Amino acid sequence: MKRLLSQPPVSAPADQVAAVLPHVRRIEDFVSRAVVSESLAQAIAAPHLAGPLALRQLALDVSTQLRPRLERASEVYERQMAQDTLLKTGARLLDEALGGGVATGEVTELIGPPLAGKSQLAMAMCAQQLASTSSRVLFVDTCCGFRAERVYQMMGTVAHKMTREQRKERLGQLLVRCATSLLALLEVVDQLSSELAAGGGGGMRLFVIDSVYSALIGDHTNISCSATGAQVARLQQSLRRLASYHRLAVVLINSAIPVSSSRDAVLSGSSQAPLPQQVVGCHQQFWRAALGQQWLHTADVRIALRPDPDASPELFPIPHLLSIIKCSLSERNIATADDCISLTITSRGVHAEMRSTQRTLDFRC
């Protein structure tokens, strides 16, 4: 969409403006140029425009109209509290640790190595959301990992009073889109933004991408290349905007890659991300979030998952460990405590319990 000067709120004859301010074609350019003194000096020197003061007044008017409404922090607080801002995950203890659930208006990232239970937790969130509300959910599947049967099964546990028909009807409100590349993912995010901006979306509160890593893996070693880097930055920006403008809970799944020592994890710059895994004895394994330093800015809340290192590989259900390693509310942060949450995944769904790990977790936050 070209936002031209000839359209409201400016409605100025484009050729007249162009005569005084070359390169100014869009409202953004006008706002950024018309207020700098150099441009104004030019404007003063142009007698055929209604007058320099008129131009200056116009710039001010336009800026005022473009500016979003001023809000006091108290208003923001009330607005955020008033809206149903916390979505339950289905695992009670995890909800408590998160201060009530996954927040709408925030980007939450689940990270972990393979078999850590990331997709399962994401599907449990979908099941919970479908069972407890009538709103629509969008799930972007980038790695063929979505299982409708699994969500249906978990909905049965969450809402055992629901009949099969009711569950199926609710399942119709869960939309799944496939996007196997960065460009496809951008397209999906853009379409969602414009749909929500146009008032569509069916009261959507939850938006899941499983996983950003799979979508970016073909390009992500190229992130240093300017074109790819710019696209990844745009994706980050779009996701954050989706969350805050449309009050969505954006849940992203990302991989964790192993690093050889805790020192590497710190040196590589991802001080928030390394996950310790102590094998009983003396060996420690660390991970950090994949997709590099730039990507770390995407999420407001980062939840780290990994298979329980103390558990026997033969054990079923498989226990997983969960820690919250980045969080906007400090009391929600349980990463520095000696305890972390043990997450058990069964056919019924995900179940969380507190667990003392009997060892210091070294998160280097």
Next chain:
Amino acid sequence: MEVSQLPLPPSMVEMLHLAGFSVVADLDGISALELADELKMSPSDASQLLASVRSHGLRTPRAPPATSALELLHDERHSEKIVTAVKELDDLLGGGIPLRQLTELVGVPGVGKTQLSIQLALTVQIPRLFHGAEGEAVYIDTEGSFMAERAHAMAEALLRHLHATAHRAADHAQAAAAASLRASHLLERIHCFRVHDAAELLATVRSLNFFLAERKTVKLVVVDSVAFHFRHGVSDYTRRHQMLGQLTQALSEYATRHSLSVVMVNQVTTKVNDATNTSSIQPALGESWAHACNIQLVLHWMNGTRVARLCKGREPGWAEYQVTEEGVRSVQNPTRGADT
């Protein structure tokens, strides 16, 4: 689509923005000369830019439209499975290898990865009357391990099995369907590509798009093995990582778009743990690759028998199997169990 989404350098995107082009549709119908004039650049640069825009921006949408989970539930419940012919393993998998997913077969040399892959390329062809997928198979062979003679023997064993099933059920339609099949027909429906290096492998997988669009009946793509060329041919770790990523992206896309099953064979590697001075056998290609598959089957030896262990995708468990002249079959008196 916005111009900032195009794979262009930021400086170029900025120039387009300054000139007032913010979405790709703004560039629709503009000539290279006009654009050169607007952007104050040389006509050759402008035509290059337009070519890039046209190839990326004005193409058909990349992401397929949304499907509701209800439709997917129906598809998951009613789509055919590719049987492994090991009953215990099929039970673990919920009927066999499912369509629309990526399955990884990992194992030490000689445990039967290729045998199972060849057999799957045959069992995918089981007619619908026998509750099979009645599809064709693409077999991408990187190690030169595909043995047509072995496939022929397995095909004949499969046909004998189908005849016996039809006979037991006294089903005339089944009997007629089985009688119309020949082992040579089954082999005709396995499309083999022999690739010799990592670049050829990636090129084959990418160009498979056209092949699959023409042959809609393909229900299985086997890559045997993914590891071979990447472990030995590509020394630059970053490059290898990226190529593997592109390979999985393409295969995931085919799996969804053409509702087919992808089976990827992987080798194993020995991982030495310096701290504890122990070593363990791990799937090759590293941790980032381990995200690629939806279902992981690890084939290994246990007390002198072959065991297939389901590690990812469904509730874990294991099943014994044997490799006979007929192919991969279950063990007579299996001591099978879901881990408790």
